[in-house]
Amino acid sequence: VTPLSAYPGDESVASHFALVTAYEDIKKRLKDSEKENSFLKKRIRALEEKLVGARVEEETSSVG
Amino acid sequence: VTPLSAYPGDESVASHFALVTAYEDIKKRLKDSEKENSFLKKRIRALEEKLVGARVEEETSSVG
Amino acid sequence: MEERHSNFSQVLFNNVEKFYIPGDVVCCYTLTEKFVPRPKDWVGVFKVGWETTQEYYTFMWAPMPDDLNTESATQQKIQFKAYYLPKDEEHYQFCYVDEDGLVQGISIPFQFPPPDSEEDIMIV
């Protein structure tokens, strides 16, 4: 037994609407992901700076 | 003057195809963004570990 | 047109994941107040971009609630067996199709990640 399917006109409206639904969701996820991405990049820059600072300090303290 | 527009049937095929085109593109972008995201998170973890290491070293060197 | 669109949300899919790890998938949905389920309604897994409801990847008949008047009757669950689910990286969505072939509910998209990408997803 296979399920019924009908109304080709309605179907193309339904399939378009389904794709719109999917697009809206992915659009939101992409935005969130890109935002998180830029946040993570800022965090990396801050960590890298700290690390350079820590090294300089270390060197200074071992020289002094 | 406004541009012409015709053939409602063709149009719904065109609009669906346009949405498919757009979906395919942002699907790829989401995937790339999520991948980059997970890469950046790994990088942050590595940097954080290094920073902890640098501090421990610094402390050891100033104590010694 | 607007009236038809509202049909697509007579059945609401809940707690749809972004990624389903390998195994059976439980699909939860809510029948909205005015929606009356019928014995040959079904829920299909469709690849995003589907054009006709015949293009379902797999489907299950929707269970008939015992008594529509109880509150719990509107909350339904279907379990899709892992064996029948897609194994690629495409995007899929659930659709609830009534026995006349009309789409009554559409979910957001989800994926079945291949084994090698699982670690990344856990991190994300």
Added chain:
Amino acid sequence: MEERHSNFSQVLFNNVEKFYIPGDVVCCYTLTEKFVPRPKDWVGVFKVGWETTQEYYTFMWAPMPDDLNTESATQQKIQFKAYYLPKDEEHYQFCYVDEDGLVQGISIPFQFPPPDSEEDIMIV
């Protein structure tokens, strides 16, 4: 159906950005070999999810190449003035519509980021 689909790629949009910073936007496209442009063809900016070509946000008439037989004639450019472009965060795409109203080319989606998100985008 398949034959119709191929129509949508008679004109190919090139170098479409993900984000266009505020200002005029140059839209580049290529006319494929068999495509013959006509004086009332146009290129529209459409919000993704458009249903009819009348829903263009803005449009420009497509320039007629001086001589179709030269190679450079197939590479075309249209400049959309900043004033006429959308100012929201929605996704848009270019579509090339011929003078019969048939869609002959479709671009990938792009956005016009609002001023406060620009910094983030530069980083991304």
